[in-house]
Amino acid sequence: MNIKAMAVTSFSTLKHCSVMLLLTSVAIVQTGHAIPLNAQLEAAYAKQERLQSNPLIGTWQLVSGQYLDEKQQWVDYQHLNLRSIKIISDSHFSFTTIKDVQGSKQFWAAGTGTYQFSDKYYIETPELNSFGVAEGAAFKFEYTLKQDKLFTKRIENGVLKEQEVWQRI
Secondary structure, X not given: OOHHXXXXXXXXXXXXXXXXHHHHHHHHHHHOOOOOHHHHHHHHXXXXXXXXXXXXXXXXXXXXXXXXXXXXXEEEHHHHOEEEEEEEOOOEEEEEEEEEEOOEEEEEEEEEEEEEEOOOEEEEEEEEEOOOOOOXXXXXXXXXXXXXXXXXXXXXXOEEEEEEEEEEO
């Protein structure tokens, strides 16, 4: 890393920490609660480190997607008028999807469970779901992140089965 890049990164981190300190101070004044500043800063730094070590954490809105149905035909989510929100914490995921039918919102699917990730793969293991997945089953996605967009592809036995684009909100 060159000196300019290091300086930019250091300044960015310092700026973020200063904002966190200011917000923490405002929160203390507004609530009248005095939590030791060190504990607040430690919690803020721990959260920031977690987000930096796991860029998937956050709330995501479905932008587009498609899946391969049982007839081996591609079904576009936009054609189905699907809308979905996915929340990813440091250990769990949860999503709810609705279908807009002539202005009426109808339930489509939901799932929640644990996940694992690496630099290339995101693997969901649903614990609760509305689509009949057996306990212990997992969905393995290849993923890439580009700015605030998450691109996923689910491949089974060498066949692309699903691909989605999510926007961080």
